[in-house]
Amino acid sequence: MNYGLHPTVLSWKYTSEPTEFSRNERSYQQPFTGRKISFIFARMSEFVVSARKYRPQTFDTVVGQQSITATLKNAIRSDHLAQAFLFCGSRGVGKTSTARILAKTINCFNRTESVEACDACESCESFNSGASLNVYELDAASNNSVEDIRSLIDQVRIAPQLGTHKVYIIDEVHMLSTAAFNAFLKTLEEPPKHAIFILATTEKHKIIPTILSRCQIFDFNRIKVKDIADHLMRIAREEGISAEGEALHVIAQKADGALRDALSIFDQIVTFSGNSITYQNVIDNLNILDYDYYFRIVESARKEDIPAVLLLLNDIVERGFDAHNFIVGLSAHYRNLLVCKDVRTAPLLEVSESIQDRFIEQSKAIPADQLIRALGVLSKADVEYKASKNQRLLVEMALMQLCSIAKESEKKNP
Numbered sequence: 001m002n003y004g005l006h007p008t009v010l011s012w013k014y015t016s017e018p019t020e021f022s023r024n025e026r027s028y029q030q031p032f033t034g035r036k037i038s039f040i041f042a043r044m045s046e047f048v049v050s051a052r053k054y055r056p057q058t059f060d061t062v063v064g065q066q067s068i069t070a071t072l073k074n075a076i077r078s079d080h081l082a083q084a085f086l087f088c089g090s091r092g093v094g095k096t097s098t099a100r101i102l103a104k105t106i107n108c109f110n111r112t113e114s115v116e117a118c119d120a121c122e123s124c125e126s127f128n129s130g131a132s133l134n135v136y137e138l139d140a141a142s143n144n145s146v147e148d149i150r151s152l153i154d155q156v157r158i159a160p161q162l163g164t165h166k167v168y169i170i171d172e173v174h175m176l177s178t179a180a181f182n183a184f185l186k187t188l189e190e191p192p193k194h195a196i197f198i199l200a201t202t203e204k205h206k207i208i209p210t211i212l213s214r215c216q217i218f219d220f221n222r223i224k225v226k227d228i229a230d231h232l233m234r235i236a237r238e239e240g241i242s243a244e245g246e247a248l249h250v251i252a253q254k255a256d257g258a259l260r261d262a263l264s265i266f267d268q269i270v271t272f273s274g275n276s277i278t279y280q281n282v283i284d285n286l287n288i289l290d291y292d293y294y295f296r297i298v299e300s301a302r303k304e305d306i307p308a309v310l311l312l313l314n315d316i317v318e319r320g321f322d323a324h325n326f327i328v329g330l331s332a333h334y335r336n337l338l339v340c341k342d343v344r345t346a347p348l349l350e351v352s353e354s355i356q357d358r359f360i361e362q363s364k365a366i367p368a369d370q371l372i373r374a375l376g377v378l379s380k381a382d383v384e385y386k387a388s389k390n391q392r393l394l395v396e397m398a399l400m401q402l403c404s405i406a407k408e409s410e411k412k413n414p
């Protein structure tokens, strides 16, 4: 049984290999606290990946979920907190973190005016040291039997000794067996006053309606590229790592909306390249095609220079990049060019500030209708790619068509 354990202990198995350099010399000097385990973990936290070290501790530091944290704060302030919540959303977007923050805040004896935990009272301290008995976490992916739920239900009856609420976080709740679900339903329907359930899932569609109808549902957003990049920049500063904005942007894009993934890629890059993160070492490490290629292809296509685009493609393929990914990347590039043609869509441009100007510059040289036609050509190649017997030729033909777009539109609108 997992619940009741120190959260750091629970998650220890997920931490990555130690990096060679120490991130924060100060905590080496931390005095012996008297509790052996916390001492060990304080030392180990030297090497804890950023994702664990930078778990948000207040509602306001949760990135990109403002409407959820604001709703929770209001509910706490007005004393109208529901007793059962369903947190839906993909992995690594802040569900568990928000659940823990809720548990800590609701039990704080001295909440701040902005409805955050004070971080100093007895209850907050027990949360900080991982000793609080008011937060239970059950991972339903590995504890999904009726017995697991029964022992949870037994726990639920016991009122908290310190503070007012016990918060039960059931992660990956869609993994509970049907029998376990049924055993749980009654408790969920009439929970004791002190109990709050937070069910978390990455697969909302697997949650049965009887559960859905008993919970207040929060859909967690995937986190925007810019928000992730800004967050990484804050962490880099804190860690004394110099990082190029563009480099962090690429990491953020690769993370595909999950902040946890962004942080582990960030760690991977730091291990690989030390205290300075550059665009070049990120694309090398992640095996991403340099966007410079896209700029050059588009430029050559605009000049109707067929040999140049074919040679660029050859270079890309010889460097080991997949031609299909290249088509997808080039489409994204044209899409970016298109959105910066109009001030209204300019905010949809998801690139770092430093290369925005390059996009704007390049987009000026190509009329919107030609960009749209280019997108059509690429989308067709994308669809046909898998079925094609000669994929290289298919991509080459698409590139040649891109070279003749200007001519064709002249023919149509002389």
Ligand SMILES: Nc1ncnc2c1ncn2[C@@H]1O[C@H](COP(=O)(O)OP(=O)(O)O)[C@@H](O)[C@H]1O
Pocket (backbone or CB within 6 Å): 050, 051, 052, 053, 054, 055, 056, 061, 062, 063, 064, 065, 090, 091, 092, 093, 094, 095, 096, 097, 098, 223, 259, 260, 261, 263
């Ligand atoms: N919205 C967020 N704001 C700040 N950090 C986040 C956020 N989402 C994820 N993280 C980072 O990723 C780690 C895992 O997040 P977690 O809350 O466990 O995600 P989930 O439960 O949705 O899978 C956290 O420790 C934190 O470092």
Ligand SMILES: [Mg+2]
Pocket (backbone or CB within 6 Å): 095, 096, 097, 171, 200
């Ligand atoms: Mg989680």
Ligand SMILES: [Zn+2]
Pocket (backbone or CB within 6 Å): 107, 108, 109, 110, 111, 117, 118, 119, 120, 121, 122, 123, 124, 125
């Ligand atoms: Zn407090």
